[in-house]
Amino acid sequence: MRVVESRKLEDCFDGSSVHWYRFDCPWTQAGILELKSLGKIEYFADFPRPFFRLRTDRGMFVQGICGEHTCRVILPREGNHEVRRDWESVFSSREPADKTFD
């Protein structure tokens, strides 16, 4: 699972800490649960499209939908460059989509 694209999202506020990511393959339940090494992961399997969110000790918040290629990441105001770099490094070390998440 690799990052294909990312960009800042605008919202009602300054928007500087909200990012959108697109990956080369969709999130799967297994792939979502692997995120538990980063922090507290919650997975809502009973929703019409299963929803997950991740909160980390460093103040990062991730939301996404199982089956989607994307997720929304809110970075902490302080030190967000390091947090972002670490988040993206998770995916640079993951196996390509056709090997892990099929």
Added chain:
Amino acid sequence: MPALSMVYLNNAALGWPTAPGVAEAVQAWLTDPPEERGRTAAAHEDVAGEARRRLSKMLGASDPERIIFTLNATQSLNIAILGLNLPPGSLAITTVTEHNSVLRPLERLRAERGIRVKIVGFDSTGALDEDEFRKGLSDGPRLVVLNHASNVTGRVNDVGPLFLAAKAAGASTLLDASQTAGLIPVDAAGLHADLVAFPGHKGLHGPTGTGCLYVAPGIELDQFIVGGTGTRSDLARHPEEMPLRLEAGTANGAGLAGLAAALGWCEHHGGEAREEVARLGDRLRSGLRQIPRVRVFGLAGSQGGATGVVSFGIEGLDAGQAGYILRESFGIVCRTGLHCAPLIHRAIGSSPSGTIRFSASAFNTSQEIDEAIAAVEQVSRCVS
């Protein structure tokens, strides 16, 4: 991934779908031969003229030429507020419920021209604080700007008596009808509004890129744009007569064709549509109020159902997060945050993250409203 049907509840931002006939009218404008509809007097006699006549009827105005076309309500409000040429030191009165399309032009006048701006809050019943408002009138304001309905709570303001008092105090009156045009009768004279601004793409269900400003007889606005008009080309200066005084350049013909079609639909179906929106808004409001951990931000005595707008929050859940879940997991398209009306949130208790806003239209169904309520119930029960 399971297919998800969409429930569109973001009509306070963008009315969807457009009214029947709008898409066809836009397409016809774009595809029919253009030779009969150049930027000439003839153009004013087709879609622009038709839209002006229909808008004039909708506003109870006697002269269609007092209506100008803009891109949206924001542009209309800017033309009105900045175009009144308020002298330095003069007073403008508005309210905490206003959109940034009103607040920011006023702030610009404050910063650049030293205009004083008084912002009126609520009283204990949730209505505009009339005592504070009337106290402000005693200071001789030159301009009073009120919205007809809040884009956050949906509350409809009883602007007629307030504008009447404002005019008696010597003020020009500007009505922001962005949330009511097409949904609630907007009788400019009956409401004592000198200026009325609204978009074509919300309650009127016309195309984006269409907005309107009604300028009552006797009100003169500075020209903000001059240039080609297709008529009176021999004059060195831009014509003074309305609507050309405030319009220049090639019009948004495709948009106006769609707007004219939308207004035609409203003329025939507007009454039923208004009733349906009020009914769906009430259904939304009462359904959401039944859900534990959900707080509906309706002010006491609010008649908000009439516009179909309902703002709420889920205890323990940020509005932006809730909106993401509702949209991405349940297919409920809504809006979250401050809704470009930053001052109201402190007053209603929705600071700092704002509200989740559902806004229904006559094109929604009871089943969709019930699906949205059920989604909120499930989110509020499972996520915190």
